[in-house]
Structure formats: structure tokens, C-alpha cells
Amino acid sequence: MEAQNEARSKVFNDPIHGHVELDPLLIKIIDTPQFQRLRNIKQLGGGYFVYPGASHNRFEHSIGVGYLAGQLVEALQTRQPELNIDERDILCVKIAGLCHDLGHGPFSHLFDQAFIPKARPGVEWKHEMASVHMFDHVVESIDLKLEEYGLVLPGDVTFIKEMISPEYTEPLSKATYVLSSSQGPYKGRSKDKSFLYEIVANKRNGVDVDKFDYFARDCHHLGIQNNFDHRRFLQFVRVCEVDGQKHICTRDKEEDNMYEMFHTRMSLHKSAYQHKVNKIIETMITEAFLKADEHIQIAGSGGKMLTLSTAIDDMEAYTKLTDHVFEQILNSSSPQLDEARQILRKIVTRDLYKFLGEIENPTQVCTCEMIPLWKEELAQELLQSREGLTPEDFEVQKITIDYGKSDRNPVEYIYFYSKYDPTEAFKMKSYQVSEFRRKYFSEQTFRFYCKKTDDNTLKADREHFDQWCRRKGFSKASGNI
Template sequence: MSSTTIVMEIPRKVFNDPIHGTMELHPLLVKMIDTPQFQRLRYIKQLGGVYFVYPGASHNRFEHCIGVAHLAGELAKALKTRQPELNIDDRDVLCVQIAGLCHDLGHGPFSHSFETFIRKARPEINWKHEVASVRLFDYMVESNKLKEEMELYGLQLPDDVEFIKELITGEARVFTLEGRPDKPFLYEIVANKRNGIDVDKFDYLARDAYHLGIKSSFDHRRFINFARVCEVDGRNQICMRDKEVNNMYDLFHLRYSLHSRAYQHKVNNIIEIMITEAFLKADKHIQIEGSGGQMFTLSTAIDDMKAYTKLTDHVYETILNSSQPELADARRILRKIVNRNHYRFLVETRPTTSIEVRSTVVRGWEQELAEARDGQDDDQDFRLTAEDFKVDIVKMDYGMKNENPIDQVRFYRKDHLSNVCCFHSCQRSMSQPQCFSEQLIRIYCKRTDESSVNAARRHAVKWCRAKGWPILNNPQGNPQ
């Protein structure tokens, strides 16, 4: 069926959203929303452990994905209306909306914390939630017999299914542009690997800031209003009006601010570390039924989409409320979180230069911390060990490590729509940032009694001084 057969007067379903107001979604998207695979996202919090620090952060991946689908459609339709020469058709718009809707299908319990858990439980595989999203999308289409619905609304299979999966991953295959080789700019709407400016970021920043109670100065509506496709080095890409450069800086500053104040909050980080440790201890004792009645553990459920569909944040309560003796160690860790008896923050420091830190280095540092004793420890009737310390490496940036993402944005002028340029550093205002990344090292103590914590803090201070690293945050004062 050709794209011209799609009828635009298809009745839409209306969703009311605190961020975007009234959202009208295509009935095919509604069919996908009403599947077990998508409904699962109701039970996965958007910000994982941040909820234990910010009580308002109870929103979930379900509402975020609907918001991304809405914004993806808004941006695609704006470009279609503004630039008819791009030949964006209704199939393109619908595919982009589906990709926005399904881009986070693969997130596991506590979102990004689950990725950390998988890396530790199964270091031999390179697993990312985007890969799981593609696999779960395939499973959703097959198990709910959605192919007929997709064809009914004008999609051409299997080509459009492959295009949707390319849009979701945003990985290497995108650069071959198998789905829409003549429209490379469509790959920048949902997962923009060139500069990180995409509708996924627009929604989660606005939604997270709203639920965290943090003010946002970035206006995604202005981006949609001023976005324009221009030719850059022989390839069409989405560009921005030159007067919007400050709005773009606001986008990345908001991202950095949310990382600093919420995503990388010191208490949130240690809670997510504890959840990961509990999952590792519980891994082989959790049994989830998958295809053909086969049983899977927490870490192997990613191999079977029927089993993975059942895996949500509820696994936390499953462990916490269990009576199985095999889950005692995991249960003990989660009870510490519930009782606010989590690992204690000692100090925060910053290396004099940014360094690449591997897990073996971190374990060596924890051993050094245990050995960094002073005279005050002689009276203790215990000796701290490497197991008593937890070192956490925190990296915060504007989305492109040490680089300025604005350098990857091209701007056009009102009187020269096809003449694009970079925003050079010499044009940068003094109020705009000059540094785009930060690396912090936080040290925690797993013991929670005051005598142990005070001794561990002395170890940490001595260790930081021996490294020549400044002490940035010390609850007991700044001895630097």
C-alpha cells in the first residue's frame, strides 16, 4: 500500500499530560500502548532510585514514552509543513512516532541501574537497553499480531519495521540509512547521535524537572518552531535559527544541572549501588517463567522477551518481602534502604586531571583506603577492610564528554535559509560555559555505626591528601 492511501482524518485518541497538555495519538500507537509489553513501562520508574531522594520523582517510563511519541510527531509534522520539498510523507511521520513511543521498551527495573547490574552479572555481553528495546518491539509486534494493523495504516513491511528499529537504536546501522537513505534528517528526531539534540531529551528533561521541582529555562517548543533541514557537507540535517543558540545552551545546562542535583545526587548514587548489589546477590534465586515454560534468572531474563516482559521495579518488593533464606543477604541490603540506614557518605574529591578508571583500579583504591590508617585508629577494636569502602566515579558533562555539543549544531540566518554556519568559540558570550565536563570521586562507608564512619572518614581524608586531590565535600568540615 502506498503512502498516499493513508487518510489523515483518522480519529485520534486524546491523552492529557502535565507537560505537553492535550496530546492526540494515532490509533496504531494506541494499539501498541495497549499491549502487555508497553503497559509494563507503567511499573518502571523513570528515575530509578532518585525517588528515594526526591519524593515527587515517581513518574514512569510509560508517560515519558508517550510524551516522546507526541514530540516526535510534532517535529516531523512541523518540518513536513514548513519544507514540503523534503517529501516527508505520512508513513515517515508515523514511523518516527512509533520509534519515539517504543524507544525505551527495553529498560529494566530501576532503569539505568539495571544496565549496571547486567554489566556486572554478565560482563561477557555488551547489553544496552536500546538493543532490548528493538528485541521487545519485535516481540510486541509478533505476539500481538500488529503487522496487519501496521499495513492497514499504510506502513510497508518489513521495510518500515526495520526503519523504526534504526530510529530506536541510533547506532552504526543508521549511517547506512537502510530505511530512508534519502531522508537522513529523520534519524535525528528520536535518537540524535550527532549532537544529542532530540525529542527524547526534550521530554525527559522537561518531565524530570517538573517532577523534581526544578525550574527549566529551555523551551523545546521554540526548537520545534525554528528547526529547519539544511544541507551540510552534502547531507541534509536539522539546523537551528542563529538567535536560538542560548536556548540550546539552556538545554545542555539543564541536563548538567539535573545530573548534578538529582541523577548523580550522592544519596541516590549510593542507593542505586545498594540496589545493584542486592540484585547481584538475588540473581540466581529469582525465577521468571519465559517461553516454553523455561525458567530464567534476573540476569538471563534479557535472553527471553516473554520473561523480560514480566520484569519490572516490582522485583524490589519481591526480594524485600520474601522469606526465602537464599535471599537473606539481598533482603538485608534493601531493608537498609527502607530504614534509611544506607551506606554513609564520607568525602568527595576531584582528580587534578580527568582519568579513565577501571573496576580493578577502584578495587585497588578501596584497599588503599583501608590501609590509610592514622594514630587515632590505634584505639579501635576493629580494623577497616577494603570491603568496608565503596568508591564511586561520577562523570557529568554536556552530553559529549569534554566537547561542546553546540559545536556540532549548525545554525541558519533568517535572511539566508540555506546558508548554515557553526557557532564559533569567538562568538561565545562570557556567560556561556567554557568547560563541559567534570569528574568526581565519592567515597562511602558500608558500616553505618558512628565510630566506624568517623574512622573511615579519617582514612578517606588521609588518602585524598596523599593523592594530592582536594576535598570538595566533607560532612564533618573541610580539613583541606
């Protein structure tokens, strides 16, 4: 424990959680280049171009998740000593919360959900994977002696990685790991501590401290009301056994609060994450990155040079890849980056692809396979008023917004307990749920944009779009959203 005695904890003044004190080992990780890069990765990707207050980054979010992870596991330790939660468990949970987003690329989810699938089709890659690799890179790059902080290797390291990425399994080699077809069994902790895996990334019902922080933080910076109170959850959280498995539960009277959590998620997606301007800006950034990909050179390990899309294969190169690549392209004078530069200039001058309208798809009869045909038909429709349009001049996006469990009520997946018997867990019955609750929990729309529409032709183009929608029999056609 010599290293822990030499190091000291630090206090951060966080706008969401107040004064946050973190352990010496967490401070050691925070002070690495791999963690500091998160200062330069926007939490909401292109959302900053829509919401002026959305300037917060993955850095402060990660600190918040590390803090809340500690708060939750320490609450369980105090409330239920019989769970045998020890200091190693607590430290591992805190580290997993702190490091869960180390693997995010430029503009957060834009990179792993939009850019990489198009730049490297067929490559199985998620930011959770990269977080595990980046955690290894942190440990190796500073020769971090985890055992000097009381951890037991390799079990505790495996436990941390399993919490960061619930699909993690033991590595086949030093650089890769395979995906498990199930959520367990885990190797880092025994079955009697399986509930610890529900704290940072809860794949069972989505109730975890990652969401607690980004709901509160995103609402704060976006100026959106957050009706979910994670502090109440911490007051009532406890562990119960269900069918031989231990799960995190909350009081039955907290059903309203839990519903508000998922309602907040839906509201954030509708108002911000899936905002029509935000989504088209992220589409334009993705297009620019794809055009710039092979012309951006990043030095990796051993002096090897990698591109935007291949940097994910080398954590030394990936450490250098942040949102700054946007300015790198925008301010470049290289002829090879001219096409990408022109797209980014359109963003900063607000010369965006124009929104024509959207169609509702309540029965989900429309599929992404129809998009190429729709583009061809729209090109022909708009040619009635002007020339030069091709199917490539249209962008069609499929938008799905739900409460976190597709078309199901996510509260159905939560275990509750009553004050009369805090050891017995149960799920809410349908007759116990308020009639004020909504009956549908998912909606799907297709949005249509035109890349060559300007303000002078926008009105006519939207009229032609409406005519096309009516002939197709679509339930909704609106260009005024």
C-alpha cells in the same frame, strides 16, 4: 486502511504537554502488556528514594516522546513541503518515539548499566537493543497488521528500528541483530530523508525529542528549574543541507536556548542523576539483585524458566520483569534471598552506606585501576580508630558529569541558519559565543563510601579520610557535601 478506520485516536491529559492526541496505531501499541509494563519502571531509577516527587515512570515519558516526535516531523512537513515528508514517515517517527524505551529493565539505567555488566560480563547488551526486540515481540504477540495502517513492509519496520537504535542493522536471525561500526548508511529511508534519524535519538549532537521530554518531565517532578524551551526549538526548526547530507538546524538566535538545554542536562546529572545518595542506593540495589539473581525464576516462552539476568534473552519473560522485583525480594521469606533482602531493608530504613567524601580529578590522572589500592589504604587508615574493616567494606565510584560531548562544548556540533538565508547552515564560531559561557564542559570526581560506618563513627572516619587525602595530595577532600 480498514483497521485504521475501525480504531480511534485518543487524547491523554499530560502534565508536561497538555492534551496529547495519539494515532490509532499508537493506541494499539500502548494497550499491549509490553508497553503497559513501563508503568512499573521508574524513570529515574533509585532517584525516587531521594526525591519524593520523582515517582514518574517510563510509561508517561514514552507517550511524551511519541507526541513530540510527531510535533517535530509535522512542523518540518508544514514548513518545508520540498522535503517530501509523507504520512508514512510521520507515523514511523511517532512509533519510534513511542517505543524507544520499551527495552528498559527494573529501575531503568541501573539494570543495563550496572546490573547486567556485573551479572553477565562480556555480554553486549543495551536497552536500545531490548527495545527493538520488544517491538518485534509486540507486533508478533498481537499479530499487529502494520500494513493495514498504511505502512509498507519490511522497509518501514526497518526504519522504525533504526530510529529506536541508531546502531541497528538488518538481523542475522529472527532473535539477534549486529552492531554497525558506523551510523549509516541506513536502509529504512534514502539519503534525502536522513534528517529523520535525528528526531528521536540524535547521535550527532544530542538534540532530540527524547531529551526534550525527559528534561521537562524530570525537572517538573524533581522541582528543578528547566531553562530550556523546546517549544521555541519547534518554532524555528528546519532542514538544511551540509556537504550533501540533510540535517536538522535551528535559528542562530537560538544559540542561548540550545546552550540552556545542555546546561539543564548537566544540572540534572549533578543534582539528581548523579546525586551521592541516589548513586549509593542504586549500588545497593544492584548488589541485592546480584545476590538474588539465580534465585528469581521468571517464566518465559515455552515454559522455560529464566533468572533476573537471563530474562533479557526472552521477551516473554522480560515483559514480566519490572521494579516490582524489589518488593518481591523485600517481602520474600525464602532463605536463599536473605542476603539480598537484608540489603534492601537497609535502603527502606535509610541505613545506607555512609559517604566519606570525594576527590576532584581535573587532570584525570586518577583511573579506575587505582580503586582496589585505595580501598586497601582506606581500610588501614580507618583501622586506627576501630577494628574489623576490610577493603570490601568500601565503595568507590567514578562520577563524570559533562554537557553531553565529553570535554567539548556541545553547541559546536549544532547547525544554525540565519533569517537572511534559511537554506545555508553553519556552526557558531568561537568569537560568536558569549564570554559568559564556561570554558570547561566536563568534570570528574571519585566518591568514597564505607559500608560499616554508623552515625557514631562517621565523624572520626571522615577525619581519617581527610588525612589520607592530604597525604595523597588530592585536590579536594570533603565529607560535608
